[in-house]
Amino acid sequence: MSPVPDREGASVGAPVKANHAAPVARPAEAPRTQRSPWWRRALLGAVVVGVVGAAGWFGVQRALGPKVEVVVATRADVVQTVVSSGRVLAPAEVSLGGLLAGVVRVVHPREGDRVRAGQVLVEFDDAELAAQVAQARAGVLVAASRVGQVRGTTSLVAQESLRQAQANLRVAQATFARQQDLYRSGAISQSDLESAQRSLDVAQSQVHAAQFTAEGSSAGGTDARAAVAARIQAEAALRVAEARLAQTRIVAPADGVIMQRAVEPGDVVAPTRALLVLLEDGRTELSVTPDERNLADLRLGQHALASAEAFPDRPFPAEVTYIAPTIDALRGTVEVKLLVATPPAYLRPAMTVSVEVEVGRSLHALTLPAEAVRDAGTHAPWVMVVDAAGHTARRAVRLGLHGDAVIELLDGVREGERVVPANAAMAVPVGRHVRATPRAATADAGRP
Numbered sequence: 342m343s344p345v346p347d348r349e350g351a352s353v354g355a356p357v358k359a360n361h362a363a364p365v366a367r368p369a370e371a372p373r374t375q376r377s378p379w380w381r382r383a384l385l386g387a388v389v390v391g392v393v394g395a396a397g398w399f400g401v402q403r404a405l406g407p408k409v410e411v412v413v414a415t416r417a418d419v420v421q422t423v424v425s426s427g428r429v430l431a432p433a434e435v436s437l438g439g440l441l442a443g444v445v446r447v448v449h450p451r452e453g454d455r456v457r458a459g460q461v462l463v464e465f466d467d468a469e470l471a472a473q474v475a476q477a478r479a480g481v482l483v484a485a486s487r488v489g490q491v492r493g494t495t496s497l498v499a500q501e502s503l504r505q506a507q508a509n510l511r512v513a514q515a516t517f518a519r520q521q522d523l524y525r526s527g528a529i530s531q532s533d534l535e536s537a538q539r540s541l542d543v544a545q546s547q548v549h550a551a552q553f554t555a556e557g558s559s560a561g562g563t564d565a566r567a568a569v570a571a572r573i574q575a576e577a578a579l580r581v582a583e584a585r586l587a588q589t590r591i592v593a594p595a596d597g598v599i600m601q602r603a604v605e606p607g608d609v610v611a612p613t614r615a616l617l618v619l620l621e622d623g624r625t626e627l628s629v630t631p632d633e634r635n636l637a638d639l640r641l642g643q644h645a646l647a648s649a650e651a652f653p654d655r656p657f658p659a660e661v662t663y664i665a666p667t668i669d670a671l672r673g674t675v676e677v678k679l680l681v682a683t684p685p686a687y688l689r690p691a692m693t694v695s696v697e698v699e700v701g702r703s704l705h706a707l708t709l710p711a712e713a714v715r716d717a718g719t720h721a722p723w724v725m726v727v728d729a730a731g732h733t734a735r736r737a738v739r740l741g742l743h744g745d746a747v748i749e750l751l752d753g754v755r756e757g758e759r760v761v762p763a764n765a766a767m768a769v770p771v772g773r774h775v776r777a778t779p780r781a782a783t784a785d786a787g788r789p
Contacts, residue, residue: 432623
């Protein structure tokens with residue numbers, strides 16, 4: 342009997358080896374779930390909460406608007422000034438020189454010495470001119486003696502000569518009369534009569550000459566006038582000689598300080614050479630050249646405060662006394678001079694100074710810091726205000742004085758209103774809702 346194969350192909354009844362038994366099939370098991378660690382779940386929750394919080398915070402911030410600093414319109418004293426630099430003017434700078442060519446004998450002052458008016462500064466060799474003065478004085482003495490002689494001795498001699506000539510004339514007239522009688526009687530000849538006539542003519546001529554001499558030697562006569570004229574001429578020559586002698590000495594025309602000395606003893610100088618430069622004492626003035634745009638604000642009599650660059654901590658007052666009628670076309674400036682009534686001792690000519698002229702003052706004025714006013718230099722200045730609802734708005738303003746750090750507001754802003762400065766940390770558009778944070782406004786309005 343044949344064995345019957347089973348469903349697996351094995352024969353029924355055939356011997357089966359124990360070590361080759363078929364495996365038994367088992368049902369498949371479901372995969373086991375992997376769970377995350379607890380700290381990962383906690384981190385994920387924190388991230389979700391942070392994202393939700395940040396979204397909420399940014400939403401609130403967007404609704405409230407950006408945070409900006411504002412300044413507040415307050416009242417303060419405003420002083421508007423014009424600041425410019427310039428130099429100290431010397432009252433007068435005089436170049437001193439001689440009028441004559443010569444050799445310098447003595448030079449008394451040195452540079453920096455203070456001199457007085459009339460003080461002798463330079464002396465020239467004057468031997469020749471001194472001799473001319475002595476000669477001229479002798480000429481005056483001679484002329485004066487001649488005047489005395491004419492008025493004294495010459496006049497008396499002339500008078501006596503006139504009387505003598507008149508006496509001789511009378512004798513000649515009597516002799517001629519007798520000779521005429523004798524000639525008529527035939528006692529003398531024609532020649533004798535002619536001789537008597539000649540003697541009479543000579544006597545008359547002598548009288549005329551004596552009269553002329555007496556008249557000339559009288560007080561108003563020609564000889565007296567000539568003598569007086571000669572004396573006047575001699576006196577004039579003396580004055581000329583003395584003047585030339587005086588020109589050998591150079592004296593100070595006024596009080597001042599010697600700024601430059603350009604001569605030494607022994608130098609031979611010409612009349613046109615400058616020997617010394619004198620800075621005369623007098624009014625101390627400052628010259629500054631502010632920009633021409635400040636011309637409308639400048640007035641005569643305005644007060645100023647000046648300081649030298651070498652002594653910035655020792656300012657001194659000044660006053661505007663001159664404003665130039667013309668403008669420097671090249672630099673666009675105008676010259677302004679200021680008088681220093683009481684100059685400090687350290688002030689020197691040509692010293693550099695800074696001058697601050699007060700051109701306007703307003704007490705208890707409504708002000709804003711300068712950076713809060715936009716387009717302040719134009720005809721349409723404006724500010725950005727924050728209204729009561731927290732929105733920004735553009736507001737036109739009318740300006741007054743411009744101080745060092747603040748500007749006076751005449752119209753457009755009320756006291757206490759908040760204004761966004763132009764130099765804010767972030768640009769804020771008009772109409773934006775903002776959160777205003779006040780900051781201290783600049784209180785320096787200038788010197789009180």
